[in-house]
Amino acid sequence: MVAAVKWQKLEERCLRCNDCGLASSRTQVVFGSGSLVSRIMLVGEAPGFNEDRKGKPFCGRAGAVLDELLSTINLDRRQVYITNVVKCRPPGNRDPMPEELVACSPYLQEQIELLQPEVIACLGRFSLRTILRFFGLSPEVSLSQVHGQVFTPEGDLFQTVQIVALFHPAVATYRPEAMDGLKKDFAVLAKI
Numbered sequence: 001m002v003a004a005v006k007w008q009k010l011e012e013r014c015l016r017c018n019d020c021g022l023a024s025s026r027t028q029v030v031f032g033s034g035s036l037v038s039r040i041m042l043v044g045e046a047p048g049f050n051e052d053r054k055g056k057p058f059c060g061r062a063g064a065v066l067d068e069l070l071s072t073i074n075l076d077r078r079q080v081y082i083t084n085v086v087k088c089r090p091p092g093n094r095d096p097m098p099e100e101l102v103a104c105s106p107y108l109q110e111q112i113e114l115l116q117p118e119v120i121a122c123l124g125r126f127s128l129r130t131i132l133r134f135f136g137l138s139p140e141v142s143l144s145q146v147h148g149q150v151f152t153p154e155g156d157l158f159q160t161v162q163i164v165a166l167f168h169p170a171v172a173t174y175r176p177e178a179m180d181g182l183k184k185d186f187a188v189l190a191k192i
């Protein structure tokens, strides 16, 4: 099956998904968007209010921050692939629950297998811990200690993947002074 067909079938399956309780409160599933041939994948946590309405990841205020951060390293969202760990909005933007993360992880895993990115930028702690676990690394890390760092899984299968720990862009929507730190961390993406 060609990659485009595999992507389409995965998205169709995800859009019909009822595998966790978030199915009952969502407006729509937010599968992901961007380039299906990009070497860079950005993984956020879960859709928020605007994403749930529009069906696209990072289209609210955090999305505007993300666009600004990408522009500082001469990228725009058409050049990367963006998705979330959890594809449906948790009510009131609460944190995803462990059973929701487990239920939704297979979609992200298949997206990674299809895209085969060389760089995975994890936006927020849920994303970082999920991705580290996928690649056999310890998820027991504190984002405030490892932000801006690059993790490189060992083993033949993973030798081209680099995992970058980043704060979620939403941080800058309620703490504008965090923007400088976010820009510094995003510069790591440009370096690698």
Ligand code: SF4
Pocket: 014, 017, 018, 019, 020, 021, 022, 023, 029, 086, 087, 088, 100, 103, 104
């Ligand atoms: S969050 Fe994921 S597992 Fe839960 S219903 Fe949505 S797509 Fe399915």
